[in-house]
Amino acid sequence: MARYPNNRLRDLLSEAGWTGAALARAINEVGGEAGLALRFDRTSIAHWLSGMRPRDALVPDLAAEALTRRLGRAVSAAETGLARRELVTAEPQELPLLGSGGGRDVYRTDALQVAGWSALVAQGESMVAGRPAGGRVAKAELDSAAAMMRMFSELDATVGGGYARETLAGYLDTTVVPWLRAKASADVRRRLLVTASRLAYLCGFMSFDDECHGTAQRYYLASLRLAAEAADRLGYAAGLRALSVQAEYLKHFEDAARLADRAAEAVPAEASPRARAFLAAQQATSYAALGDRRAALEHLSRAERHIEAASDSPSQVVSYHAAAMAHSRANVLARLGERSAAIRDLTTSIKLRPVEERRSRLVTLAHLAELQLAERRLDQACATWHQFLDEYPGVASGRARTGYATLRSVTASFPRSSAVRALRGRLAAAG
Structure with a gap:
């Protein structure tokens, strides 16, 4: 088959002011966020410019994301000239939480422009389109999903996200999604949506812990949409906070601060002091990462006041306690250059951390x-x-x-x- 020079990619390189080596480095970095150890170099880019296509079907998406970040505008895989025709025209998945959770998703910075609460609710679109499932969902299915949530939460806390994240992804695919398509009363459906949102959030966190960031982002976004469909403002706020934590971890600091602020703004009026501490602490950490000392310390002080006032117990959504507060304080202080104080707080956090x-x-x-x-x-x-x-x-x-x-x-x-x-x-x- 004849090959033709990839002028689309060449034009994008010119627009970005990048050499082939620079693009290769950026693709390797984006791939690392997806849990991939890539070793592309300028020779790889030269081959692609000559008309060859990468063997790995994920590479066009990685290149598109690298160029999106560089250019400050959305670049699609098709625009790079690297995607195969069948991939360019493929239909998107109907539901973001579908998939094995195998760490093969690209972390996308443009996906951090999340729709606001009112906009999501106004859309009124079901997360689970497609052929309805047979049967009817009732209390027994709700109890089963809640038990699975407890089990997966305990596994994650004890042995880490990599142990069972794919199993949880499979449970969402094969069990929870069909239940969401089945007949149910309005109350049962709403409660099932809340639990599904929590499970998607947990699958996102387990993927984040295992450093499969594209997959984590996909589940966090699914959790947000499920929470909106369930009219669960706290679940929506928690999802925004999770996206903020991940963005900060990956050094997208401005996105992290913006998402942390939106999470705090979205919290319902009836939220507990513990929930407010959970959100304010992430604002503190995000602003510390930006180097805004005043804002960071203001948010940290507010988080500490909230946690001192908390009388409820940590929950599956807001598992935030004294050890977590000490850890947040240490993160803020470390970001602000106060390493000795951060060492003190991390030591405290370790002492207070529950054994499980x-x-x-x-x-x-x-x-x-x-x-x-x-x-x-x-x-x-x-x-x-x-x-x-x-x-x-x-x-x-x-x-x-x-x-x-x-x-x-x-x-x-x-x-x-x-x-x-x-x-x-x-x-x-x-x-």
């Missing part, structure tokens, strides 16, 4: 060790990493794996330290 929240404690230990190292407290960092290694086996978490990779790199950077040699010996023994 093993994954969160592990991720916090990794963060604490990195801050201790940044403050030149090498022996303390090594002691913290020993604690990390005590808890690491059996946890399936991309964030934990990143912490482990940092630990291995540190042991190669301080060959003369006896504390580091002890860590290196332990790593060697573990294989």
Whole structure:
């Protein structure tokens, strides 16, 4: 088959002011957000410019997202000239939460322009279009979904998001979606939509924890739409907050602050102090990442006042407690350059963290060790990493794996330290 030069891609490169190597680096970075370890280089781009197409069907979407970020406007996969014809004309999925959750979705910055609460409610579109399912959904199905929510939440907290996120995605596909298509009373349907929203949120968080960010974003967006269909303002606010946390993690700081503000604005009037603390703390963290010290400390102070006033128990939606508040405070202070104070608060967070929240404690230990190292407290960092290694086996978490990779790199950077040699010996023994 004859090949023709890809002038569309060449024009986009020219508009972006990028070399082929720069585009390759950007695609690799976007791929990393999707859980992919890519190694494209300028030679790869040269092949594509000559008319070759990438073998991986996801690459056109990765290139489109990289160019979207660079140009500040939406670029489609079709515009890159890299997508195969059948992919360009394919119909979109009817429901964002469909799929295996396998980490093959692209994290899209344009998807962060989420419709407001009123706009979503006014759309009045069902999340679950398509052929109605047979049967009728009643209390038994609601109780079953609630039990599955508890089970998956416990698994996530204990052994990490990577352990069962694909299983949860499959449960949403094969069980929850057919129930949403089945006949039900208005009350049962609304309650099922709320539970489906919570399950999609949890699947998003499990994917986020496993550093499959495109998949996480897709489930978070599904959670938002399900919450709107259920008239669940708190679920909608929680979904916006989750998108903010993810955007901040991926260094899209302006998006993170905007989403955090929208989450706080969307919270219903009857929201508890704990829920308000949950949202204000993310505003604080986002503004600290932007370098806005005044706004960050104002939001942090408000979050602390709310958590002190909280009398209700943490819930599946707002699982926010004293350990989480200490962790948020540490994130804000670390962003503002107050590492010693952040170390103090992370230490407090670890002490207060419930024993069943093993994954969160592990991720916090990794963060604490990195801050201790940044403050030149090498022996303390090594002691913290020993604690990390005590808890690491059996946890399936991309964030934990990143912490482990940092630990291995540190042991190669301080060959003369006896504390580091002890860590290196332990790593060697573990294989």
